[in-house]
Amino acid sequence: MKITFFSTKPYDKEFFDKVNQDFKFELEYFETHLGPHILNVIVHSDAVCAFVNDTLNAEVLESLSKKGVKYIALRCAGFNNVDLEAAKRLGIRVSRVPAYSPEAVAEHAMAMILTLNRKTHKAYNRVREQNFSLNGLMGFNLYQKTIGVIGTGNIGTAFAKIAKGFGAKILAYDITENQELKDLGIEYVPMDKLLSDSDIISLHCPLMDSTHHLIDKESISKMKENVMIINTSRGGLIDTKAVIDGLKSKHIGYLGIDVYEQEEKLFFRDLSHTIIEDDTIQRLMSFPNVLVTAHQAFFTEEALHQIATSTLTSLSNFEANNEFENPNAVLV
Missing domain, CATH: 3.40.50.720 (NAD(P)-binding Rossmann-like Domain)
Incomplete structure (x- = not known):
């Protein structure tokens, strides 16, 4: 599975690369936030990994669907930035990290x-x-x-x-x-x-x-x-x-x-x-x-490790059509 990340910082890459040693996914990172302006960079990706301030409205989701994106993995607990109805209509599965320290x-x-x-x-x-x-x-x-x-x-x-x-x-x-x-x-x-x-x-x-x-x-x-x-x-x-x-x-x-x-x-x-x-x-x-403070509350080593582990586990479960250990992680 190829996963394209948006709104990434050096610490995101550090923790996801480390955890991904157990999953062997292909990871692609972009520092810019996700929105209509950047969709052209997504090529042959199965999944998109987004953060709290990325835009996942109906317009963006429709473009992602046309590009073959099947999964959206939010590496955060909040999901108010996602049009869940549009995702459901388009058949895009959506997960989040409901608890990460x-x-x-x-x-x-x-x-x-x-x-x-x-x-x-x-x-x-x-x-x-x-x-x-x-x-x-x-x-x-x-x-x-x-x-x-x-x-x-x-x-x-x-x-x-x-x-x-x-x-x-x-x-x-x-x-x-x-x-x-x-x-x-x-x-x-x-x-x-x-x-x-x-x-x-x-x-x-x-x-x-x-x-x-x-x-x-x-x-x-x-x-x-x-x-x-x-x-x-x-x-x-x-x-x-x-x-x-x-x-x-x-x-x-x-x-x-x-x-x-x-x-x-x-x-x-x-x-x-x-x-x-x-x-x-x-x-x-x-x-x-x-x-x-600038959205710093989540920012501990333990939380970042749990976010990476939970996010990649969710995508692995989607790909294998497995049941989720924590049903609250699945939004669509």
Whole structure:
């Protein structure tokens, strides 16, 4: 099987080449993202491996089908960038990586909380300039604070366990309650109660029509003054304009985002020598109480190895018409 990869970086090639020693597929890598502009490079490929910001709409899928592509393997958990109805109509099988070290993302979410709270990033820069003053660096104890977790799948569950280890009170919201978390004393509550009672709110749910702009002007109005919001899931969960208004009014005290609604134009690229025309992200980064990381939460050795293994295993199962050990990996 020949697999053409898009949106690849050196670390992708390193881990996929290593894992592929067990599969013996023919791998072809392109750094550019997948879209109508690059389809001409696909020649005699059986499968395409795509990432979070690649475009897999009906137009692209129809072109891939005409080129003989039978499989789409997403090396990520999210699939909002794929027209699944079109894929089904065209007979293209689609897989994803539903779980690839949920602890990696959960730990990054907690790292963002600690960084925003204790201002370690600012302290680091100060000390390097021989400024040992503590003025402006005061934080608060996480102990006995209330942390709201929206979405308790694999990542949300891992995060809730970490947060509980700090001695915080954990409130959770999900359409399906996790009995393991309930046994640990974590309380499931209605969304409005989670919003109103939480000092910190961490988002761990997928992006769907029902969760698009979950954090908007109305939901922010229900939150505590000086609330901290963390998003390591999908940028579209947050209405960025509403959050900026919340920051300006000081209703939102802290914001940590590893994802951004328009990130496909920015993230995974070195833009240090260019002028960024996105005024919204520039405005966000101008706030001293906002921390932005560039879709880094998944980025651990363990997660990258699991992503490569799961992706190539899925394609092997498709090719051999085998059943999947994890049915959640199959989208079409």
